[in-house]
Every structure is written in C-alpha cells, then in structure tokens.
Amino acid sequence: MPHTSREVHLVSRPEGLPKPTDFALVERAIKDPAEGQILVQNLYMSVDPYMRPRMTADFSLDAVMDGGALGRVVQSRNPRFKEGELVRNGFGFREYFLSDGRGVQGLEADPDLPLTVYMHALGGTGFTAYGGLLEIGQLKDEEQVFVSAAAGAVGSVAAQIARLRGCYVVGSAGSDEKCEWLRAEAGLDAALNYRAQPIAKSLSAVTPRGVDVYFDNVGGEHLDAALARINTLGRIAVCGMISGYNDGGAPVKGLAAIIYGRVTIRGFVATDFLAVHDRFVSDMTGWLKSGQIKYQETIVDGLEAAPEALIGLFKGANSGKMLVRLAA
Amino acid sequence: MPHTSREVHLVSRPEGLPKPTDFALVERAIKDPAEGQILVQNLYMSVDPYMRPRMTADFSLDAVMDGGALGRVVQSRNPRFKEGELVRNGFGFREYFLSDGRGVQGLEADPDLPLTVYMHALGGTGFTAYGGLLEIGQLKDEEQVFVSAAAGAVGSVAAQIARLRGCYVVGSAGSDEKCEWLRAEAGLDAALNYRAQPIAKSLSAVTPRGVDVYFDNVGGEHLDAALARINTLGRIAVCGMISGYNDGGAPVKGLAAIIYGRVTIRGFVATDFLAVHDRFVSDMTGWLKSGQIKYQETIVDGLEAAPEALIGLFKGANSGKMLVRLAA
Numbered sequence: 313m314p315h316t317s318r319e320v321h322l323v324s325r326p327e328g329l330p331k332p333t334d335f336a337l338v339e340r341a342i343k344d345p346a347e348g349q350i351l352v353q354n355l356y357m358s359v360d361p362y363m364r365p366r367m368t369a370d371f372s373l374d375a376v377m378d379g380g381a382l383g384r385v386v387q388s389r390n391p392r393f394k395e396g397e398l399v400r401n402g403f404g405f406r407e408y409f410l411s412d413g414r415g416v417q418g419l420e421a422d423p424d425l426p427l428t429v430y431m432h433a434l435g436g437t438g439f440t441a442y443g444g445l446l447e448i449g450q451l452k453d454e455e456q457v458f459v460s461a462a463a464g465a466v467g468s469v470a471a472q473i474a475r476l477r478g479c480y481v482v483g484s485a486g487s488d489e490k491c492e493w494l495r496a497e498a499g500l501d502a503a504l505n506y507r508a509q510p511i512a513k514s515l516s517a518v519t520p521r522g523v524d525v526y527f528d529n530v531g532g533e534h535l536d537a538a539l540a541r542i543n544t545l546g547r548i549a550v551c552g553m554i555s556g557y558n559d560g561g562a563p564v565k566g567l568a569a570i571i572y573g574r575v576t577i578r579g580f581v582a583t584d585f586l587a588v589h590d591r592f593v594s595d596m597t598g599w600l601k602s603g604q605i606k607y608q609e610t611i612v613d614g615l616e617a618a619p620e621a622l623i624g625l626f627k628g629a630n631s632g633k634m635l636v637r638l639a640a
Numbered sequence: 641m642p643h644t645s646r647e648v649h650l651v652s653r654p655e656g657l658p659k660p661t662d663f664a665l666v667e668r669a670i671k672d673p674a675e676g677q678i679l680v681q682n683l684y685m686s687v688d689p690y691m692r693p694r695m696t697a698d699f700s701l702d703a704v705m706d707g708g709a710l711g712r713v714v715q716s717r718n719p720r721f722k723e724g725e726l727v728r729n730g731f732g733f734r735e736y737f738l739s740d741g742r743g744v745q746g747l748e749a750d751p752d753l754p755l756t757v758y759m760h761a762l763g764g765t766g767f768t769a770y771g772g773l774l775e776i777g778q779l780k781d782e783e784q785v786f787v788s789a790a791a792g793a794v795g796s797v798a799a800q801i802a803r804l805r806g807c808y809v810v811g812s813a814g815s816d817e818k819c820e821w822l823r824a825e826a827g828l829d830a831a832l833n834y835r836a837q838p839i840a841k842s843l844s845a846v847t848p849r850g851v852d853v854y855f856d857n858v859g860g861e862h863l864d865a866a867l868a869r870i871n872t873l874g875r876i877a878v879c880g881m882i883s884g885y886n887d888g889g890a891p892v893k894g895l896a897a898i899i900y901g902r903v904t905i906r907g908f909v910a911t912d913f914l915a916v917h918d919r920f921v922s923d924m925t926g927w928l929k930s931g932q933i934k935y936q937e938t939i940v941d942g943l944e945a946a947p948e949a950l951i952g953l954f955k956g957a958n959s960g961k962m963l964v965r966l967a968a
Contacts, residue, residue, distance in 0.1 A: 365896065531895060553896040563891035567859060568693065568881040570907030577905040579898030 315342045315351070317408035318615050319376040325368055328558045329626055334367070335619040338376075342408045345389045349410050354383040354638045356431050357404035357615075359622040360465075361529075364557040379404030380436050381638075382419070382427070393418065400430070407615055407638055425600055432465045432633035433607050434596050436582060440551060441469035441527075442592045443585035448578050449525045449549035454478045456521050458538055461529035463490035463608070465633035466551055468498060470527045472605045475499050479525075482518050484511055484534060486628040493631065497606045512537040522546075530555045532562025539566035539575075548577040558626060608632025643670045643679070645736035646943050647704040653696055656886045657954055662695070663947040666704075670736045673717045677738050678727075680711040682966045684759050685732035685943075687950040688793075689857075692885040707732030708764050709966075710747070710755070721746065728758070735943055735966055753928055760793045760961035761935050762924050764910060768879060769797035769855075770920045771913035776906050777853045777877035782806045784849050786866055789857035791818035791936070793961035794879055796826060798855045800933045803827050807853075810846050812839055812862060814956040821959065825934045840865040850874075858883045860890025867894035867903075876905040886954060936960025 316339055323336045345351045358380040363371075371377055381404040385397045390413050393399070398419040403409045421427055425434070432438060444466075445451050457474040461467040462483025471494070474481045482502045483494045491503035502518040504511060515523075515537045524546050526538035531553025538548065556562035570577060599605040610630040612621045618636045625634055649664045673679045686708040691699075699705055709732040713725045718741055721727070726747040731737045749755055753762070760766060772794075773779050785802040789795040790811025799822070802809045810830045811822045819831035830846040832839060843851075843865045852874050854866035859881025866876065884890035898905060927933040938958040940949045946964045953962055 362899075365900075535895070550895070550899055552899060556893070556896055561893035561896055563893050564895055565884070565889035565891050567863070567878070567892055567905075568884055568889055570905070571690075571878055571880065572693075572909060573907060574909060574912055575907050577898070579901060579903050581900065581902060584902055 315408045316340075317342045317406055319407075320405040320615060320618050321374055322367055322371050322377050323374055325373070326364075326558075330364065330367060330619070330623050332619050332623070337616055342410060345387050345410055347389050348412055350385050350390050350393045350413065350416070351387040351408060351410055352383040352399055352401060352403070352416065353386050353408050354381045354401075354404065354406065355640055356428060357381040357618065357636045357638060358431055358436070359618060359625060359634050359636065360437070361552050361554045361557065361625050363622060364554075364626065377405040378402055380431070382431055398427075400435070405615070405618060422597055422601075425597070428609055428611070428633075428635060429600060429607070431635055432609065433469055433600055433605060434593065437465035437633060438469045438596055439589065439592050440582045441466045442473060442596065443582060443588055444549045444551050444580055445470045445473055445525070445527055447585040447588060448580045449527060449547050451477060451479070451525050455480075455524035456519060456543065457481045457525045457527070458515065458519070458523045458541070459483045459527040459529075460534040460538075461485065461552075461554065462494055462498075462500065462503065463631055464529060465630075467527065467529050468494075468607060468632055469605065471500055472498050472599075474525070474527075476599070476604060480521070482515065482523075484515075484530070490631060493608065506534070510537075512540055515541055525549070527551065528553065532556055532564065535564050536566045539564070539569040542569055542573055542575050544573050546573060546575045548575065550577060550579045554626065609635060611635045611637050613637050643736045644668075645670045645734055647735075648733040648943060648946050649702055650695055650699050650705050651702060653701070654692075654886075658692065658695060658947070658951050660947050660951070665944055670738060673715050673738055675717050676740055678713050678718050678721045678741065678744070679715040679736060679738055680727055680729065680731070680744065681714050681736050682709045682711040682729075682732065682734065683968055684756060685709040685946065685964045685966060686759055686764070687946060687953060687962050687964065688765070689880050689882045689885065689953050691950060692882075692954065705733040706730055708759070710759055726755075728763070733943070733946060750925055750929075753925070756937055756939070756961075756963060757928055757935070759963055760937065761797055761928055761933060762921065765793035765961060766797045766924055767917065767920050768910045769794045770801060770924065771910060771916055772877045772879050772908055773798045773801055773853070773855055775913040775916060776908045777855060777875050779805060779807070779853050783808075783852035784847060784871065785809045785853045785855070786811075786843065786847065786851045786869070787855040787857075788812045788862040788866075789880075789882065790822055790826075790828065790831065791959055792857060793958075795855065795857050796822075796935060796960055797933065799828055800826050800927075802853070802855075804927070804932060808849070810843065810851075812843075812858070818956075818959060821936065834862070838865075840868055843869055853877065855879065856881065860884055860892065863892050864894045867892070867897040870897055870901055870903050872901050874901060874903045876903065878905060878907040882954065937963060939963045939965050941965050
C-alpha cells in the first residue's frame with residue numbers, strides 16, 4: 313500500500329535571511345519497501361543553524377533537504393530492523409522514506425527519559441556541545457568559560473557541562489527571558505543579553521579573570537568580545553558563526569590577540585570526536601536523569617511549519633532546541 | 641673608564657604608523673662593570689614588526705626600548721663570559737650595556753657563515769619560521785603552502801623550508817622585485833604582488849589544489865584570501881598580523897570557513913617550541929652552508945637610524961631582514 317509523503321524542497325538559494333518562497337512543499341508517493349528495504353515514518357525532525365550555509369553551498373535545488381530526524385520503522389523487509397523500532401536518521405524534511413539501512417541507526421531510547429531528548433541533549437546538538445567543549449576546547453576543571461547563544465540547543469548543553477566541571481561560566485543570549493533561564497535553571501554564573509548592550513562591554517564586566525575557553529556559536533562581535541578577554545593559551549572552539557550566515561560573514565577585528573596569547577581557534581564538526589560518543593551517551597544520560605542538565609524545547613507541528621521554524625532560528629524564535637513534530 | 645652610550649627611548653605611544661617624534665635618542669654614561677657584571681657593545685640590532693603592538697601595549701614610556709641584538713663583551717668581571725666573546729641579547733636600541741648575565745647568551749658563530757645570519761636565518765626570525773611552520777603548522781611533505789610577507793625575514797625562511805619539504809609554495813610580497821627574488825632565488829612556485837591585484841583573486845588563480853598550511857604574517861585581506869582557499873583539516877599558523885598593527889586590527893570576514901573545514905588557527909611565539917631549538921640550529925646551519933636557503937638583508941648604519949628602520953618595516957622598505965649596524 314503506497315504512502316503519500318510530503319517533503320520540503322529547496323527551490324532557490326536564499327540571499328540573506330531565507331524566505332518562505334525559497335522552499336516548496338511537495339507531495340510524492342512512496343512505494344512499499346522492496347526486499348532489503350525499510351519504510352520509515354519520521355516523528356520529529358530538527359532545524360539547525362548549520363543548514364543556512366548549506367542552502368548556499370551544497371544542498372541541491374529542487375530536491376528534498378537533509379537534516380537530522382527520529383522515525384519509526386513502519387514496514388521492514390530488512391533483517392536488521394524490526395517494525396515498530398525507533399531509528400535516528402539524516403533524512404529530515406520528509407514524512408516517510410524508504411531506505412536500505414544506510415544512514416539509519418536503531419535507537420534504544422531510555423524509557424525514563426522523554427523521547428525528544430534524543431533530538432537534542434542526547435542527540436547531535438548535545439554531542440556537538442560535549443565533544444566541542446571537552447575535546448576541541450580541551451576544557452579543564454575550574455576554568456573561565458564563555459558560551460555564546462547559550463540558550464540554544466548546543467550552547468545550553470556546553471554551558472552546563474562547563475558548570476558541572478566547576479568552571480566559572482558566562483553565557484550570552486538574545487532576550488532577558490533567555491538570560492533568566494540561564495541563571496535560574498541552567499545555573500550559569502552570568503548571562504548577558506547581547507541585544508541590551510554591546511557584548512564586548514558586558515563580557516568585560518563579568519570576566520575579571522578573563523576567558524580560558526570560548527565556545528563560539530555566533531562569530532562576529534561575540535568572537536571579538538571573546539578575543540579581547542582571552543587568556544594566554546586560551547582555546548576557542550568554533551561550532552558555528554550564526555551572526556554571519558545570512559550576510560557573507562561578520563567581520564572580526566581582534567584576531568591579533570591570538571599571537572601573544574598563543575591562542576588556538578579550531579573549527580569542528582561532530583564527526584571529529586566520534587571516538588568519545590559512548591562516553592557521551594553514558595555521561596549525558598546520567599546528567600539528564602539526575603536533573604543536572606536542564607533543557608528547553610521549542611516544538612512546532614507539521615512539516616509545513618519547517619521552513620518558518622528554520623527561518624525563526626535566525627531571529628531567536630527558539631528557546632533551546634527547535635523541533636518540528638511530524639507525527640507522535 | 642666610563643663609556644658613553646646612546647639609547648633609543650619611546651617617548652609617545654604612536655597613533656597609527658609610528659613617527660620619528662615618537663622616539664628620542666638619549667645619551668648616557670655607562671660605568672665600568674662591577675664584580676659579576678659584563679660590559680657589552682652591541683654590533684647589530686634588530687627591528688621587527690612585533691615591536692609595533694608592544695609600543696602601544698607594554699613598552700615603557702621615556703625608557704629605552706628592547707629588542708634582539710648581537711654584541712661583543714668588551715669588559716668582563718663575570719667568570720661565565722670572556723672579553724671578546726660574542727653574545728646574543730635582548731637589549732637592542734642601545735650601543736653599550738652592563739649585565740649580570742641574565743638575558744645574555746654566548747654565541748659560537750660558525751666561521752664559515754657571515755655573522756649577520758645569526759640575526760635572521762639562524763636567529764629569532766629563522767627559528768620563528770622553523771617552529772611556526774613545522775611545529776605549529778604541522779607541515780607534511782608535499783602539502784600546499786601559502787606564506788604571506790614571504791620576502792620578509794620570517795616569511796622567506798618559512799617559504800624555503802616548505803619548498804625543501806617538497807611542498808608547492810606560494811608567497812606574497814609588496815613589489816615585483818621582491819616577487820622576482822622569491823621565484824628566481826628562493827625557488828617558490830608562485831609569488832604574488834599583493835599591491836598589483838587583490839590577493840584573494842591572485843591566490844585563487846595559483847592554488848588549484850587549495851591551501852593546506854597558511855603561514856600568516858599579515859592578517860586582514862591575506863587571511864581572508866587564505867580562508868577562501870583552505871583545505872579540510874588545514875592549519876593556519878599565525879606569526880603576525882602586520883596589516884592591522886597600525887590601525888587597531890584589519891577585519892577578517894571569512895572565518896566561518898574553519899567550521900566545515902575543521903581548520904585550526906593558532907597564534908604562537910618562538911618560546912612555544914624551544915624544545916626543537918637544537919634541531920633548528922643543526923638543520924639551518926646545514927641549509928645555509930649548502931645554499932639551500934637564501935636570504936636578503938637590509939642593513940642601515942647607526943643607532944640614530946633605528947626609528948626610521950622600524951617605521952620602514954610597515955612601508956615594505958626592507959627586503960629580508962632589516963638590521964641596524966651599531967658597530968662592526
């Protein structure tokens with residue numbers, strides 16, 4: 313029995329902030345699985361800032377976009393997968409898909425945790441925060457840490473891991489409500505609303521001992537603010553530079569600080585530290601169950617809401633992880 | 641018998657390009673050495689781009705400036721030093737000085753090499769190039785390499801070491817004459833006059849296989865040009881950012897390239913790799929004697945010429961190492 317699936321296609325490369333008309337919602341029929349295939353229904357899909365540069369660089373036009381998703385196997389003709397099994401996959405932006413199993417991983421979800429945590433704290437964004445801070449940033453206990461976009465899906469996890477390591481942690485966010493959550497719930501030492509005053513000024517005021525590790529999600533003025541406060545042998549782990557994604561790059565002027573400070577700036581993606589993935593799952597499961605790591609979710613419903621959800625990331629519409637619920 | 645020594649003092653912190661009036665030539669009497677002291681006469685002193693940020697940041701006003709120098713012990717009351725012995729020291733910008741031996745190292749100069757090579761290829765600039773390229777840049781044989789300010793004291797050595805490692809080497813410089821030297825004498829694969837056309841355009845044209853290691857002496861547009869060409873897992877060793885020293889930092893817009901490329905940008909100073917100094921001296925002595933590494937020197941005479949020599953660095957007045965001869 314063929315299924316009708318809807319998909320989101322990229323139909324034009326955005327100039328600046330993406331517009332709804334850069335996307336199209338397309339219906340297609342999905343056949344029953346052939347021998348060796350599975351049919352997956354996606355339950356949740358992710359929208360993430362990294363998708364913006366890929367819309368310019370390498371997502372195909374007039375084709376379905378890719379992204380992280382969590383689905384359920386509804387029909388299986390592949391012995392590796394059982395019907396009803398949960399699967400992580402990289403085939404977001406669609407309701408159903410057929411697969412021979414490549415790019416699809418079975419998920420043993422912990423019954424004591426909500427399923428959605430596998431889309432953020434225990435998913436790609438949480439792992440990015442964990443490895444980015446500990447492996448790329450080489451965080452040491454009790455260091456001075458600054459995390460930008462600290463109320464976001466990656467930043468909120470990075471900031472709280474640093475706090476768990478006994479660090480002094482400063483985060484930035486784009487509203488007083490987000491900053492209040494960072495202080496009251498996430499337990500940060502200071503939270504800076506970068507829309508209320510220039511980040512360079514506010515960061516300077518709350519970092520009397522400088523910054524040893526800056527976890528960068530923003531680039532531009534945030535990176536300059538961190539460079540002005542960076543300590544000798546400091547490390548800057550660059551996860552993202554959202555401030556420049558829509559206009560070709562936000563300028564940074566203070567890079568010379570890295571010379572005498574002998575600072576390392578390192579860009580990374582999560583595949584750089586797959587070797588620590590098992591340790592991440594173990595640590596993070598424990599932190600979530602004990603309540604030591606808190607999270608926020610912004611969930612919108614229906615595939616048709618995915619383009620606006622993605623656009624909303626660049627306006628700060630999300631608190632924590634932005635998810636699209638496709639079925640549940 | 642007291643000596644009269646002249647010194648160069650910093651008398652005002654420059655705004656932008658330093659002016660001759662930011663410096664003063666001061667005469668002072670130097671006593672005979674006390675027990676445990678030596679009297680040193682400097683023969684050569686160095687002017688280097690790094691001095692510009694220090695004139696703003698931490699050189700004391702109305703005091704003699706510091707810098708690398710090569711001198712001779714003219715009187716010794718310290719058993720560690722013999723009269724007539726050559727000594728490297730950090731007490732440039734003066735003709736004579738007394739020392740208890742701290743900051744002064746005896747030099748066994750190879751008689752088959754000109755003494756001045758110990759002020760550049762076998763001195764601080766050569767060591768900076770060697771360690772910066774091999775230790776910080778983690779250069780591998782046959783990689784694609786870009787060196788900015790490649791006709792300068794540091795850049796010319798870095799570029800030639802890369803060539804000796806079988807790399808494809810592109811250098812930039814500020815005149816056709818310097819570029820001609822880089823191609824004809826230093827053996828680079830390509831040399832780009834950044835004053836003739838924008839460096840981003842010319843670098844792109846000569847790096848069909850991208851850039852694995854960028855040795856940065858310039859920052860600003862040069863760094864952006866390199867970021868646009870950097871390969872996955874590329875390394876950027878930041879030795880200097882001369883383009884921004886006189887105006888508070890040249891903006892860089894293309895940093896987001898480091899994220900998906902998983903690029904490391906690392907600032908350094910030569911003390912970061914003292915562990916390889918013996919190997920450097922051995923390698924470089926061999927390369928100079930065999931003629932495998934070429935150099936240029938720009939030598940001006942007399943301490944009174946030191947301020948203009950330093951200012952000249954920012955106008956490209958030097959080919960290779962800029963030295964001031966104080967006595968010889």
